Amino acid sequence: MALPRPHRFDVYIAAGGLLGGLLLAGVGLGTRRSSDPMTLFDGPWPVLVPLTVLAGCELLRRTAPRTALLTGTAEICADLVTQGNIATLLMFTDVVYAAVLYGPLASARRIQWITGLLTVAGTLVPFAVWRTAEALLIGVVVGVVAYAPAATGWIVRNHRDAAEAARLRAEQTALLAEIDRAQAVTAERARMARELHDMVANHLSAIAIHSTAALSLDEPATSKQALSVIRENSVAGLAEMRRLIGILRDAGGDTEPAAAPTLDGLAALVDGARANGLDVHLDTDEQVRVPAPVELAAYRVVQESPTNALKHACPGRVTVALARRDGLLDVRVISPYGHQDGPRAPGSGAGLAGMRERAALLGGTFRAGPRGALWAVHATFPVSEGESE
Known part of the structure; x- marks a missing residue:
């Protein structure tokens, strides 16, 4: 299998080391004299073999560092029996550094x-044999040529790995922040959709139903009553829209956000449903006290259910019942259910989805569906004992 192409910087190092070594050999500069006992091959030209091979090892310093180190070690040993070349030593130190x-x-x-043990051995063994201070220089040379490059490479590698780990952590943090931001935006959009639907849809449904009645019946009294209901729901819906827009714009100043509806407002809510022509009966304990999030969710369920009954239910009584028992707030809405030509006002299905989401967000349950001749909406919200507004 062909080796990868060497890095451009490695080519520069190899070319520079080879040219520098050739220049030193050409002028006769070596690391040892010809009279040195270790110099078995005299003259400037035998140094070219290890010099050339180490220059080739420099080409492999990134792509095959272990191969380059093993080959370079053999060639630096071969360089010891020649007059030596400083360029060969320098390239070997770089190969050690790159291998680490x-x-x-x-x-x-x-x-x-290994380089640390060689340095210690190169210091202690010659001194123990020759008992001269000059013998310690062998250990110094081994340390400079082998251990120092290895230690430097280890330090640089640790810094590089730490920087890479920090970069990955930063990318992961940025990714998690983006996911959190997207989830927050999605959750806020869902909350806004639920609030918009719950605040305005019931008014628009009443307008649609009564406008249909006013157009289909040629009775002045009925038409006038329908137009009166239409006007009331239009004004109420417009007020709700203005409050919602004010909250979204965060206008401040004299624009105060609307207070969250509470269970105390259920009577007024039922009265409004009755004004829209729905026979609604409210059955609740006046002393029911629950946390604000549960109170708001229960109010919205009750608000949406009569609206759905107004659009879809057959004529008959609608019963709304709230009770707190066994650590739960139990909300039930029962309305007549049967076959008819179609809804009296168009619906999107978002009402049931919104009620289900509200229950899920608070750890409660929601069920809605036919039970014989009735349509039942049943929602439960967990309430810890002693927890109240």
Whole structure:
């Protein structure tokens, strides 16, 4: 399998080391004299073999660092029996550094240990044999050529890994923040949709039903009564819309957000449904006290159910019942149910979805469906004992 192309920077290092070594060899500059006992191959030209091979190792310093280190180690040993070349030593130190920086983590740790042991051995063994201070220089040279590059590569690798980990953490944090932002936007849009539907849909439904009655019946008294109901619901719906728009714009100043409806307003809500022509009966304990979120959700369920009954139910009584028992607020709305030509006003189905969402958000339950000749809406909201407004 062909090796990957070397990095451009590695090509520059290899070319520079090779040209520098050739220049030193050409002028006869070596690291040892010809008279040195270790110099088995005299002259400037034998140094070219390890020099050229190490220049080739520089081309592999990123793509195959372990191969480059093993080959470079063999060539630096071969360089010891020649007059030597400083460029060869420098390229070997770079190969050691690159093997620790770019090689596998396990290999980087082993190179650290091996070069450290070689440095210690190169210091203690010659001194124990020759008993001269000059023998300690061998350990210094081994440390400079082998251990120092390995230690430097390890430090740079740790800094690089730390920087990469910090970058990944920053990206993950940014991704989580974006997910949270998207979820918050989605939740807020769903909340706004529920509030808009609950505040305005019942008024618009009443307008649609009574306008249909006014157009279909040629009775002045009935038409006048229908137009009166239409006007009342138009004014109320417009007021609700203005309050909602004021909240969305966060206008401040004299524009105060509307107070959240409470269960105390159920009587007025039922009276409004009766004014719209619905026979509604309210059965609730006046002493029911629950937390504000539960109170708002229960109020919206009761508000939506008569609206649906007005649009879809057959003639008959609608019963609204609220009771607190066993740590739950129980809301039930029963209306007549039967076959008819179609709804008296168009619906989107968002009302049932909104009630189900409100119950789910508070950990409650919601069920709606036919029960024989009746349509039953049943919602429960958990309320801890002692928890109240």
